[in-house]
Amino acid sequence: MVECLTSVWARHGRLTSEVTYTESHRNMPRYGATDTGQALPRRCGRDCNLAAMEIREVAVVGLGTMGAGIAEVFARAGIGVVALEIDAAALNRGVGILDASLSRAVTKGRLTAAEQAQIRSRVRPAAGFSEAAAVDLAIEVVPERMEIKREIFAELDRVCSPDAILATNTSSLSVTAIAAESKYPGRVVGMHFFNPAPVMRLVEVVSTVLTTDGVAATVSDLARRLGKTPVQVSDRAGFIANALLLPYLNHALHLLATGYASRADIDLAATVGIGLPMGPLALLDLIGLDTALSIMEVMHGEFGLPRYMATPLLRRLADAGRTGRKAGRGIYDYGDSSASDNHDQGGNALVSAAPDTVTLIGAGDDVEAELASAMASAGINVTRNAAHPTDLIVIAAEAGRPVLPAALAAGRPEQAVGLHLAGKLAPGSLAEVVQTSLSSADAVEAGTALAAKLGLATVRAPDRPGFLAGTLLYAHLADAVRMCQDGYAGPTDVDTAMKLGCGYPRGPFELIDAAGAASVLTGLEAMHEAYGYPEFAPPPLLAEHAAAGIAFAASPRPGR
Numbered sequence: 001m002v003e004c005l006t007s008v009w010a011r012h013g014r015l016t017s018e019v020t021y022t023e024s025h026r027n028m029p030r031y032g033a034t035d036t037g038q039a040l041p042r043r044c045g046r047d048c049n050l051a052a053m054e055i056r057e058v059a060v061v062g063l064g065t066m067g068a069g070i071a072e073v074f075a076r077a078g079i080g081v082v083a084l085e086i087d088a089a090a091l092n093r094g095v096g097i098l099d100a101s102l103s104r105a106v107t108k109g110r111l112t113a114a115e116q117a118q119i120r121s122r123v124r125p126a127a128g129f130s131e132a133a134a135v136d137l138a139i140e141v142v143p144e145r146m147e148i149k150r151e152i153f154a155e156l157d158r159v160c161s162p163d164a165i166l167a168t169n170t171s172s173l174s175v176t177a178i179a180a181e182s183k184y185p186g187r188v189v190g191m192h193f194f195n196p197a198p199v200m201r202l203v204e205v206v207s208t209v210l211t212t213d214g215v216a217a218t219v220s221d222l223a224r225r226l227g228k229t230p231v232q233v234s235d236r237a238g239f240i241a242n243a244l245l246l247p248y249l250n251h252a253l254h255l256l257a258t259g260y261a262s263r264a265d266i267d268l269a270a271t272v273g274i275g276l277p278m279g280p281l282a283l284l285d286l287i288g289l290d291t292a293l294s295i296m297e298v299m300h301g302e303f304g305l306p307r308y309m310a311t312p313l314l315r316r317l318a319d320a321g322r323t324g325r326k327a328g329r330g331i332y333d334y335g336d337s338s339a340s341d342n343h344d345q346g347g348n349a350l351v352s353a354a355p356d357t358v359t360l361i362g363a364g365d366d367v368e369a370e371l372a373s374a375m376a377s378a379g380i381n382v383t384r385n386a387a388h389p390t391d392l393i394v395i396a397a398e399a400g401r402p403v404l405p406a407a408l409a410a411g412r413p414e415q416a417v418g419l420h421l422a423g424k425l426a427p428g429s430l431a432e433v434v435q436t437s438l439s440s441a442d443a444v445e446a447g448t449a450l451a452a453k454l455g456l457a458t459v460r461a462p463d464r465p466g467f468l469a470g471t472l473l474y475a476h477l478a479d480a481v482r483m484c485q486d487g488y489a490g491p492t493d494v495d496t497a498m499k500l501g502c503g504y505p506r507g508p509f510e511l512i513d514a515a516g517a518a519s520v521l522t523g524l525e526a527m528h529e530a531y532g533y534p535e536f537a538p539p540p541l542l543a544e545h546a547a548a549g550i551a552f553a554a555s556p557r558p559g560r
C-alpha cells in the first residue's frame with residue numbers, strides 16, 4: 001500500500017516545488033506542552049489565522065465508504081471537495097459510491113436531479129496532491145495504519161498552505177503522534193465522523209496538546225455547518241464513542257463465540273431489549289471486523305485492560321477476510337440472503353405448541369401478576385401450585401437473581417424455565433427464556449412457545465447474571481461511568497456522542513437514570529461476583545450515585 005502510494009505520488013509528482021513557504025513559516029516555533037502534559041496557552045503568529053478561518057474548499061484523501069460519505073457531506077453543505085485516492089481505479093470506485101448515494105437520495109425523493117448535479121459539481125476528482133494546494137482543510141480517511149497516515153500528512157504538509165487545517169478521521173490512532181511529525185503541529189486535529197457518514201450526526205473534534213487554540217472551535221463550527229453536532233475531546237484512544245462502543249461489540253462477539261447465546265438472539269436482545277438501532281453483531285459487520293480489530297488493539301495498547309482485548313473470533317474473522325458488509329461476508333453473509341449461515345434463528349423457531357397449563361412461580365410482585373394475567377388472557381391455565389401436574393413451570397425471573405434455586409424448590413427443575421421481561425410486558429417486547437443447567441430441551445421449547453403466544457419476542461439465555469440483554473448492557477454502562485469517573489468526558493457529552501454517533505435513542509447515562517443507578521449496580525455486582533472479571537467491577541462513581549439516590553442528570557458533580 002505504501003509502495004503504491006509512493007509510486008502514485010511519484011507518477012503525479014511530489015510537487016514540493018509548487019509550494020513556496022516563506023522563511024517565516026519555516027522558522028515558526030512549534031507549540032509544545034508543559035512537563036505535566038498540559039497544553040500551553042498559545043500565542044502565535046501565523047497559527048492565529050487558523051482559528052477564525054472560513055472553510056470554502058476541502059480535500060478528502062481516501063474515498064472508501066467513509067471518505068466518500070464525508071465528501072458527500074461537505075459537498076451537500078456547499079463546500080468544494082478535492083477528492084484524492086491512491087490511483088484512478090480507486091478514485092472511480094470512490095466517486096461511484098458517492099454517485100450511488102446521491103442517486104438513492106433522488107430515487108427516494110430527498111434530492112432533485114438539479115440538486116444532485118449541483119452537489120456532484122462541487123466534487124473534483126484530483127489526479128494528485130498538487131490539486132489540494134489551495135484547500136482550507138484537508139481530511140485524511142485512509143486505512144488505520146500509521147505509516148500510511150504519516151506519508152499522507154507529509155504530502156499534505158508539503159502541498160497545503162500553512163494556513164490550512166489538517167484533519168484525520170482516525171478512529172483510534174494517536175492524533176498527537178500524527179501532529180508531532182507535521183511541520184505545523186498546531187493545525188492538526190482529529191475530525192472523526194461515524195458510519196454511515198451522511199446519516200450519523202456526531203463529529204468528534206480531537207485536540208492534542210499541540211493544537212493551536214481556536215482550531216478545534218473552527219472545526220466544530222465547520223461540523224455545525226455540515227449539519228453535524230461536534231463534541232470536543234482530547235486525544236485518547238477510541239475518543240468517546242469508539243472507546244465505549246467497541247468493547248461492547250467485542251463482548252457480544254465473545255458471547256457468540258462461547259455459545260452463550262445465538263447470533264440472532266444477541267442482536268435481538270440489543271435491538272428489542274435495549275432499544276438500540278442495530279444489534280452488536282450486525283453493527284460489527286457495518287463497521288468492518290478489520291477496523292474493529294485495529295481499534296481494539298490500539299485501545300488495548302493504550303489502556304492495557306482485559307476489557308479491550310480483542311476476542312479471538314474477531315481476529316480469526318478478520319484474518320479470514322470475513323470483514324463484514326464490505327467483503328460480502330462477516331458475522332452474517334450478505335452475498336446470499338438465503339444462505340444457511342444466516343438462519344440461526346432456528347433455535348427459537350417453534351416446533352412445539354404453547355402449553356395449556358403452566359405453574360407460575362414468582363415473588364408476588366407486579367411482574368408475576370402481569371404474567372399471570374397475560375397468560376390467562378391467552379387462554380392458558382395458570383396455577384401457583386408446583387405439586388400440581390403441569391406441562392411447564394415458569395419462574396418469573398428477576399435480574400440479579402438466579403432461576404435455579406426456585407426451580408429446585410419447585411421439585412421439577414427439568415420442567416422449569418425462567419421468563420425475564422426486559423421491559424414492560426407489551427406486544428413485541430422482549431422476553432428472555434432463561435434455561436438453567438437442569439432445564440430440559442422440551443421445557444425451553446415450551447417456554448419459548450409460551451412467550452410467543454403472549455406476543456413477546458423471545459431470546460434464550462443461560463441462568464447467569466444479567467441473562468442476555470443485561471450482560472451486554474451493564475458492562476457497557478459501567479464503561480461509560482468509568483469514562484466519566486476518569487474525567488475524560490461528562491455524562492452529557494457521553495450521551496450526545498452515543499445518541500448522535502451510534503443512533504442510541506437514549507445515552508448510557510440516561511439509561512442508568514431510567515433504570516436507577518442502584519439497579520445497574522446490583523446487576524454489575526452479581527456479574528462481578530459470578531465471573532470475577534475486573535471489567536464487571538462496579539465503578540465507585542456508580543455506587544456513590546446509587547447510595548445517594550441521585551440521578552446523573554441531577555448530580556451537581558457528575559464526574560471526578
Ligand code: 3HC
Binds near residue numbers: 196283
Ligand atoms: N449511506 C447513506 N445513507 C444511508 C446508509 C448508508 N450506508 N444507510 C442508511 N442510510 C440512510 C437511508 O437512506 C435513510 O435515509 P432517508 O431517511 O433519507 O431515506 C436513513 O439512513 C435511514 O435508513 P434506513 O431506513 O434504511 O435504515 P434504519 O432506519 O435502520 O437506519 C442506520 C440505518 C442509520 C444505519 C441505523 O441502523 C443506525 O443508526 N445504526 C447505528 C449505526 C452506528 O452505530 N454507527 C456508528 C458506528 S461506529 C463508527 O462509525 C466509528 C468508526 O470509527 C468505527
